[in-house]
Amino acid sequence: MPAPPVRAPKGGVPLHLAALSDGGADPDAAHDDAGMEWWYVNLHLVTGAGEPLSVFAAFFRIGERDDEGGVSYSHTLAAAWSEPRTRRYTPLSCVDDANLTLIRKVLHHDRAYAPRLREALRHLVSADRPPLPDLPLEGEPAVRAVPFAVDYGPQGSLGRDPRGRYRLRLRHPGRPFALDCRLTPVRPAAWQGGDGTVAGLGESGEGMRYYSVTRLEAEGTVTVDGAAHTIASGSAWYDHEWGLDPISPERGYTHDEPEWDWCGLHLDDGQDLSVSSWRRSDRRSATGRTVDRTSLLVSPDGAAGTLDDWRFEPLERWTSLATCNTYPVAWRLTAPSHGVDLELTAAFAEQEVRTITVHRGFWEGRVEVSGRAGGRPVTGRGFVEVKPAQVLPRIDPLMDTIGAETRAQVALLYPAAASPSTTESLLGPIAPDLLAVLPHESLHRALMAPVGHTVGGIGKSWRSFALVAVLEALGVSSDPYRPLLAAVELLHTGSLMVDDVQDAAVLRRGRPAAHTVYGEATALNAGTAAYFVFDRVLRALVLSDADRLRTYEILCAMLRCAHAGQGLDLTRDWADGPGPDPALLGERVLAVHRLKTALPVRALAEIGAALGKAGPAQEAALCDYFEALGLGYQIADDVWDLKGHRAAAGELRKEPGEDIRNGRVTYPLVCALELLPGPDARWLWERVRGRPQDRAEIHACVRAITGCGALELALSRAEERLDRAWEVLEPLLPPYPVVALLRSLGFYAVTRDAELNG
Known part of the structure; x- marks a missing residue:
């Protein structure tokens, strides 16, 4: 049976926090020397209609070092409603103006992101509002000590009354979802890991302080799809964490990025269990190191301990197509010293919060628990949070x-x-x-x-x-x-x-x-x-019948074009003549490339636009951009045929000069014919059209093309075409972060190097 609610005396620190208080200070209160601080709550509810529902909310306060050496603050809110029966996840992420300004400043000084992607991200955050799906916080965020309250306006607030009970309010401004509940602690707060320290998480090795109130009773109302429901029963978990040095924007993002996995579980035998692994990871070298591991085990009577021999291993993974982040969605948690052997399974995979505040997103979802604890069978439920490293060099x-x-x-x-x-x-x-x-x-x-x-x-x-x-x-x-x-x-x-x-x-x-x-x-x-x-x-x-029919039509048209392009590529008699005419050859080569490569890529955009219900202008601009992208990719492929396709480790992926050996007229060849003097151009043309098989002769042709600036000219023309298409498309798209990835995909297609070619 759970312990009775922990009551607070009149005035002073609530009893459930008393053991953590230092000299009478309120542990819940904000810490003005912290570069990062958050207050976090998750809840598992059953409505009066018998529907299960889980909710989480996290209030972040980020400290920034200002020019005078002081600290100013920005604020973000992340929350979600998770419905296990319908497998629907409704996230909410909000930022204030100060946080958006901070992101702009960090990106301005950044050197960790790939340059072209950084450029696209800078443009994305230059607008007055944050990129979607992030929303602006309405009102001025405030954090008060007496009475304790974290008030981020109508979208979310967390406060505490004199009896030590918390009140959590959430409202989604774009969807008919809300929450208004009172949370009564039934267990005292406990330091995570025994001493409440997460070591080494900061760039300079600084750490954080961290405690949990592992079980609270929830009552109130929750609104789903505009219908308010009484909470028939509910339990909650509360965390407070703070520390790290204030952010210095001039340092940009770090290659050595923090990431973590965390879980908080309520077991049906009355025990509460949490483990977390804190790491720093470098995406340049795909390496990382664990900087700390924490755990907490709270018994039904409120006694707190740790699990020193725990392991938290992923069993199954899910990749978000929206962010390209891959997350575990099933885990095995073991701690032999306490007879713990549990399997955690996500209620459903798609429980991701997408937000620019952590680059692309993080996973925060309800999990179901089964297995053994203390040698006895148990079940339960909980939340798991996974924040991976996401900076992209x-x-x-x-x-x-x-x-x-x-x-x-x-x-x-x-x-x-x-x-x-x-x-x-x-x-x-x-x-x-x-x-x-x-x-x-x-x-x-x-x-x-x-x-x-x-x-x-x-x-x-x-x-x-x-x-x-x-x-x-x-x-x-x-x-x-x-x-x-x-x-x-x-x-x-x-x-x-x-x-x-x-x-x-x-x-x-x-x-x-x-x-x-x-x-x-x-x-x-x-x-x-x-x-x-x-x-x-x-x-x-x-799919609707109309969408299915249109997709078939696009597909058939794509195949017709691709095979027409391949047919022309095979015959090549369209290039025959007494001598090379670079202007005519250039038009014909690009026409073949469009049929064979660019129009099939355009068709993919057309299918996506049809399924995504794009407007006419959006569809036309998307198709034009992807046609330019496909054409640029083919030109870049011709360039790399001359250099030789190699992977990052240096292994050969495709023989250099294969197009020359086959007598293929490519766009770099056309550019070389434009740039070379007449006799040299005729020599090159005759050699390529003769389909040389001798390696030395092939290499001589390669040197002639690469040595006259033809590769640079071919790629610059491809990039100019792509830039023109993007200028039309970009204003027509809503400001989702994937738009920056779309732009970067164009850069990738045209300017990729040998390691990226594939």
Whole structure:
């Protein structure tokens, strides 16, 4: 049974905080020497209608070192309503003007972000309002000591009455959600980790102070979809943490970024349990170090202890397509010394708060708990918070994340092992007698294995990201369309397999091209069959008939254009003539590139715009931007054919000069013909059109093209075209952070280096 409510004497520090008070000071009060301070509450409720609901709220106060050596403060609020039965998550993130100004100043001095991404982010935060989905705090935030109150205006406040009871109020300004509840402590506060210190979290090694009130009774009302419900029963958890040095904006963001995992659990045997791991991580080298670990175990009678031998291990992960953050969504928590062996499972995966205040977002969600504690079976519920490192010194980690998620989606459609169910998923509904006699292993080797071999290479799957980014830029969740990642990748992979046969390519994505492993006929057939996966995916998605029909039409048009472009690329008789005409050749090369590469990328934007219900001007501008992006990518690909495609570790991914060996007319070649003197231009033209096979002759052609400035001219023209398209598109999009990623994707496509090429 829980302990009786902890009451407070008249005046003074409430009894539930008395053991933590230093000289009569109120532990809940703000600390004016802290660079970071937050007050946090989570609740698990059951409404009068019997509906389960969980809510969290966190009030942040951030200290900034000013020019006179003093400290000024900015404020942010994060909250969410989590509905486990309907799997709906309604987040709220608000910032005040001072915090938005602080972010601008830090970005102004920043050197941690990739330069082009930093430029896009600076532009994003230059407006008067914060980027969506962040909202401005209404009113002037105030933090009072007597009586204790953290008042951030109508969107949220947390106060305490003379009896030690807290009152939490929340109101979402854009959605009909609210909360007004009183929280009565039933356990005394306890220092996390025994001494209440989180060491080494700051840039200079400074730490934080941290205590918890692990169980409070909740009563009041909660509003969901505009309907107010009485809280029939509810329990809450309260944290207060403060410390670190005030922020110095001139230092910018740090490469050595803090990240953490935390959980707070209520078990049905009356115990409360918390563990947290605090780290600093450097995205440049993909390395990190744990700076501290804390734990807290509170018994039903309020006695507090720690778990010294705990482990908190992820079991399953989920990738947010909106932020490209990957979070655990299932964990195993063990502490053998206390007989603790628990599994924590997210009520549902999509419980992410997206906010510019932590770069892109963090995961804060309800979890269900089962297992053993003290050697006895227990169940329970709780919250888990995951804040990963998110500064991007390069954009390719985002591409890597999307690539990993794309391959996971492909594996659902193209499993590694053969089976009757795999065959049926590939072919669609077929007669049972036919399914029973089909040689499933043979069919898998013929259709799935060659595709799996090619998908498993080092490609970045940026086309899949493009489709996702369009949806998110329009304010539409891309999560229901996650299977489209695989469909887009398989379409592209199938075309690559066909191209590799036609071009006699040796390598693809850092491994032998599929036809060199499985044979040309098998590779052609398997690559072509991969086109039809889009049909399987579209049939499974919940779409209106109009959206499904339009997507099919866009897809068919895309395939027609791509094959027309490939046909022209193969024949190349359009480039024949007595001598090179750079102007005419340039127009024709760009036309082939548009058909083969740019228009298929444009089609992805058109599909995203259709599903995201873009307006006519938005759709046209999105399509034009992605066509320019696709064209720029193809030109950059031609450039890297001359340099040789290598991955970050230096391994060769594609032979240099392959286009010259095949006699292909590329845009860098056209630019070289413009720049070279007449005799040199004719020499180069004759050599390339003769399809040289001798390595020395190929290298001589490469030197002629690269030595005259042709690569720089080709890329600058591609970038100028992309810039013009962006100038039209950018004002038409709502200011979501993914817009900065969209802009950076264009930079990536045109100016990527050898490590990013894929």
